Structures are given as C-alpha cells and as structure tokens.
Amino acid sequence: MAPTYDVIVLGLGGMGSAAAYHLAARGVRVLGLERFGPVHNRGSSHGGSRITRQSYFEDPAYVPLLLRSYELYERLERDTGREVATLCGGVMVGRPDSLTVSGSLRSALQWDLPHEMLDAKEIRRRFPTLTPRDDEVALFEARAGLVRPENTVAAHVQLATQAGAELRFEEPVTRWEELPGGAGVRVHTPEDTYTAGQLVICPGAWAPELLADLGVPFTIERQVMYWFRPEGGVTPFLPENHPIYIWEDGDGVQVYGFPAIDGPGGGAKVAFFRKGTVCTPRTIDRTVREEEVEAMAAHMRRHIPSLPGTFQHAATCMYSNTPDEHFVITRHPAHPASVTVACGFSGHGFKFVPVVGEIVADLALTGSTAHPIELFDPRRLSAPAV
Numbered sequence: 001m002a003p004t005y006d007v008i009v010l011g012l013g014g015m016g017s018a019a020a021y022h023l024a025a026r027g028v029r030v031l032g033l034e035r036f037g038p039v040h041n042r043g044s045s046h047g048g049s050r051i052t053r054q055s056y057f058e059d060p061a062y063v064p065l066l067l068r069s070y071e072l073y074e075r076l077e078r079d080t081g082r083e084v085a086t087l088c089g090g091v092m093v094g095r096p097d098s099l100t101v102s103g104s105l106r107s108a109l110q111w112d113l114p115h116e117m118l119d120a121k122e123i124r125r126r127f128p129t130l131t132p133r134d135d136e137v138a139l140f141e142a143r144a145g146l147v148r149p150e151n152t153v154a155a156h157v158q159l160a161t162q163a164g165a166e167l168r169f170e171e172p173v174t175r176w177e178e179l180p181g182g183a184g185v186r187v188h189t190p191e192d193t194y195t196a197g198q199l200v201i202c203p204g205a206w207a208p209e210l211l212a213d214l215g216v217p218f219t220i221e222r223q224v225m226y227w228f229r230p231e232g233g234v235t236p237f238l239p240e241n242h243p244i245y246i247w248e249d250g251d252g253v254q255v256y257g258f259p260a261i262d263g264p265g266g267g268a269k270v271a272f273f274r275k276g277t278v279c280t281p282r283t284i285d286r287t288v289r290e291e292e293v294e295a296m297a298a299h300m301r302r303h304i305p306s307l308p309g310t311f312q313h314a315a316t317c318m319y320s321n322t323p324d325e326h327f328v329i330t331r332h333p334a335h336p337a338s339v340t341v342a343c344g345f346s347g348h349g350f351k352f353v354p355v356v357g358e359i360v361a362d363l364a365l366t367g368s369t370a371h372p373i374e375l376f377d378p379r380r381l382s383a384p385a386v
Helices: 014-025 060-080 099-110 120-126 149-162 204-210 290-301 350-366
Strands: 004-010 030-033 050-052 090-094 116-118 137-141 145-147 166-168 175-178 185-188 193-201 219-229 244-248 254-257 268-273 310-321 328-331 339-343
Touching: 004 014, 004 185, 014 030, 014 149, 014 193, 014 339, 014 350, 030 193, 050 060, 050 350, 060 099, 060 149, 060 350, 090 099, 099 137, 099 244, 116 120, 120 137, 145 350, 149 166, 149 350, 193 350, 204 310, 219 290, 254 290, 268 290, 290 310, 328 350, 339 350
Parallel strands: 004 030, 004 193, 030 166, 090 244, 193 339
Antiparallel strands: 050 145, 090 137, 116 137, 175 185, 185 193, 219 268, 219 310, 244 254, 254 268, 328 339
C-alpha cells in the first residue's frame, strides 16, 4: 500500500493545479494525479489565452470571486516571475438589450465597477479595427484582459511542488471509493493504490466518467479556437492598441477575441462562444476543417473586416457544461465527509482558477468556505418533486 496522504487531488489542469498549490501551502501532505503530462493540451486549459473580466454578464454573483481571483493572479505572478495576466482592456459589444451588454452593465452597476458605455461612433474612434453597426454599443472595462492558461498551470505546478506536494503525471485514475466509516478515500491507478483523508476531484471533461454519481447531467462540447494574421499585419492588434472583446450579434451568437500576443506569425485569436458539437474526451474530433475556418472568417468580416486576412492555425478544446452553465463547487452530496468536487465550468471558468483553488482547499480541509458559492450547489439541478 502506498503512503497515506492528507489530500489527493485528481486532475492537475487549471483548477486541480491551483487546488494542489493552495492545499500544499497550508502544510498538508498532497498527492496530485494527472492522466497526461504537465501543462498538456488535451483538455480545457490551453490555447495561449483566456478572457478575464469583472463586469460579468453571466451573473453578478460571480463578481466577488473575480475580485479575489485578480488579487491571486497578481500574487501568482509575483511569486513565480511568470507572465500570467495582461489587462489590456475589454469591450462587451452588442445591442443595448443583448445579454452581453445588459448583463455586463448590471454587474458593473451592482458592484460599482469602473466602466464606460460607448456608442458605435466612439467604439470606432477608440478602436479603429472594430466596425460596429450604428445600433450597437459597448461596455468598456479597463481592467478586462487576458490570462495565459499554460503559464497559469505551470505556475501553480511550480508552487505546489515547492510547497511539498507530490505530483504524478501520466498516471490516470481508474476508480476511487470512500472507505467505510468515513475513514477517508482509496484511489486506484494503473501504477498503485493510494489512500488519503480527503479527495479533491477536478476532472474537467472527464466529469461524466469520474462523477457519475454526482447527479449532474454534464455535456462535453468540442470548441475550436482560430488564429488569423490580419490584413496589413498585427500592429493594430497588439495589446496596447486592441482590447479583448465579446461581441453578440442580433441573433444571439457570441464571438470573442484577443489582441495579437503570440509574436510575429502568431496572429490574433478568435472563436465562437457556445457553438460547438457534443463529444467525449475519447471521441472529440481534433481535425479543424476548411468549412469551419471559413464560417469563422465570414462571421468576423462583419465585425472586424481586416482580421480574417490569412488563416494561421486552429486548436480544439472542450467545454464541460452544466444545464444552466453555472459551476459545480461543493462537497460531494453522496460523500460529504471526504470528497470535494470542482467541475462543470461551462466555458467561462478559467479566469476563476486561483480563487477556485482557494475555495477547494477550504472545503477539503474545513468543510466550508467564506467565499460565496451558493450558486454552485449541484442540488439546484435536481428536478423538483411533483
């Protein structure tokens, strides 16, 4: 039998690596298990950039967690010397009654967040690459920007290891069970069997497989990220000139994009938000087809005509969606004494990585957290009794 740990963390992507760090930093014996290598590109924590923002159109309840996440991202950069966050500003564009605009404004007003409302003329003046319709507006947030997923995971892995966590890669978990009498958990891999007092499960797209008894109908969705070299070059798209953006058109389709941050030849990244196909980690199609590239380019020509100049490359990732697209962060309802889960981040979770790590450490070690996580209770998804 392998040594007994205080906590085993299953999955070392964005959330799991942060959880391993926050747990190890509190002085407990941590074992982290990951089916792939460190900072891999087979799940959801890759692709060079993720949007971060505080005027959160999904729900104002997320804002306190975002404020804390920003603090922790700054600390992560200081402690590791890695570039993690770039706050280049961001615009949420659409008609005034669109969710992207109205929801962002609601959060900004409720939490007194610095912001500006721009009409179409002012959007074009400030950001000449953008060509909004006359009936479109934008909420501009100077503190919006991007975080780098690979650097973030690498930074948390680095700090977790420095704090004493034992991290094992290329070692998938085949099954786990709670020990009788609340005595902890046992975790099985092809290499060994491990025991611990607590188990933290951050499974990403493997949630349906590893958390079948959670009672949440997860849907795994294939997403494609595209990089284009703009006509005339990338200078107008550099972070000092160009914001991140989420743009909702009249039929509710959202696209999002970034400044050009990947150097010469890197291009600028853009993607549809929630326009993917259902898959599993085993069946996801990693091939991006010409018709997909053209559909993306055609859509962007309406908003940023110079962007889809030359297609550079594309990459796939996975969203792990819940029915209401809110997270699941909780003590496992069927195993409340020893199992904590963090999953179902539904395509908008990465900006929360540091604070989720902090929350998960709280739950695993004390059973509760001071952070507001009522929205993330999976019991909200249970069908009401008839």
